Amino acid sequence: MVDLFEKIPFLKKIVKLRAFQFAVIFPNFFLFYLFLIAALVGTPVGNRNIMIVFVWIFWWVMLIAFMVPFASRIWCTVCPLPIIGEWLQRRTLVKVREGSTIPGFKQEFFGLNKQWPKRWRNIWLQNIGFLLLACFSAHLVTRPIFSVFVLGGMIVLSTILALIYRFRAFCMYICPVSGFLGLYAMTSKLALRRKDKAVCDVHKGRECFLGSERSYPCSWFQNICTMDRNNYCGLCMECVKSCPDNNVGLFWRPFCSDVDIKGIDEAWKSFIMLCLAFVYSVNLLGPWGVLKDWANFTETGQWPGFILLALGIILLCMVIFPATYYLFIKWSKALSRSKNVTTKDLFIKYSYAFVPLGLLVWIAFSVPLIMINGSYIIAVISDPLGWGWNIFGTTHFPWKPLLPEWVPYIQIPLLLMGLFYSIKSLYKIGMKIFSEKEATVRSLIPMAILLSLITIVFLRLYVG
């Protein structure tokens, strides 16, 4: 593990600047609003509108294939969606307003600053919201106006919630992107952590959590002194500014270093994500017209088909896959012959199996998106609205797939890598649970079988 702040002191200097977050968000914020306008006034043809092309090809591929595995939730550092709410809460863009709005915190906050209801302090709302949205994803990725509704809706909702609840309740509990960013960020090479436990133990100021006169509290309700996973750290870098002891480091570590799934909500997130990768691979990247007609119901009018499809998706994610996994877990537990763990606990802990594999399946899914349709990006930057402009002279850049026949041969190693990391991580988790090699390895066998089967299903779709 390398501390990038130590390696590159300049980096630390930058993130410690009060203006850091504003400086990285603002350009993004500006661009994002341009995209929203483009989607509203520009052509409704998705692959000619910058909103669709940039968000669903460029952004998505960058996010899933580069940002998440190599930079954790760095997207949340620069995300323009909830920032209006945060600006309103703080009533400042950069500097800290001191005050005493919330007991214990030394800053002034605007809004009601209520606490988020206890029973929703998990990611179930995200799971459900995301799943429902996913049923409409065929519209989301092909209709600019639909993207405006969803992304615009997120801005409005995050702003309203910011005025009612304290800090980033939206990001923590609602944002549909957040759940899978958090889950897959566990695999990431990058992690922000406290450096030395001893330093935290003797320091009682808790500025990292509460903020100080030169920094805001952690908007993500995290306590960097004890934080041991990437899941809910939005990398806002506020705690780096807060810590008077310089005890926060930005670490470059091996893949899949966080392996603890902590709740049934997170377990379900891993199921949902893996199943959705399957659904989209069949529906969007598959050859079957009927399914496409169903997904595209507003154009084809095939409502009954759509309802069937949506129910199928929900059933698969919420019941069929989890039930199958449960059977394998029972088998796994039986083979382990251990009384160290309940079936439920094992069910939760071993659901990490679908994290590395799930991420790599998503990356494999995204390979053709960029290789086949990447050339749209070149065309669309010259004509963002599809109005026939030619700003950079590339409007007529033809649709040119980049080595499309190579796609399966890139997907195969990606899937193998996912399988490898999943089994490897399970061993690590198993050793923690059973604290004994023999039981761990035996419990691993059913999981290795299940993971292999899943990988083969994706191979069938991509290669077979």
Next chain:
Amino acid sequence: MKRRKLLVALSIFIILQGVIFGLLGRGKAPGPKMRVIHIKARKYSYDPPIIRVNRGDEITLTLESEDVTHGFYIEGYDIDAKVRPETPHFWLRHPSKGDDYETVEEIRFVADKNGKFRYRCSITCGTFHPFMQGELVVEPNYAYPVSIGLVLGLAIACVVYFKSKKD
């Protein structure tokens, strides 16, 4: 040292699984055949959605569109066609040889590359256009059985490796 040897052995095992599955999954190769296939394009799919042929087959494709102008681009085969509704002929070009189309009544080519190749719409035809695709599978599609072998090999190798690991 022992660890090293085990890793080498397991790697060989994984590759061997790939080879064995590749050989088993190859099937028997019948002699080359002539195949005439008619493809109907509509928003947003092709019928047939999947075409399976054997390597060496001589393929003759005819295209028809049921609604609007569609494209027909076959990955890896340097073929890109354009078809209009209610038109018996269509237009063909070879992207590597220039952008101009010639009018044709059929596309002829020899399936001389194994594997799975998508055929896709290359002319924006509506909302779902980017997802309009079908599959041309030229058997033996080695990549599939080989990769299954690699998956099983890898899974077994991982378990064996952990089993022999010292606590």
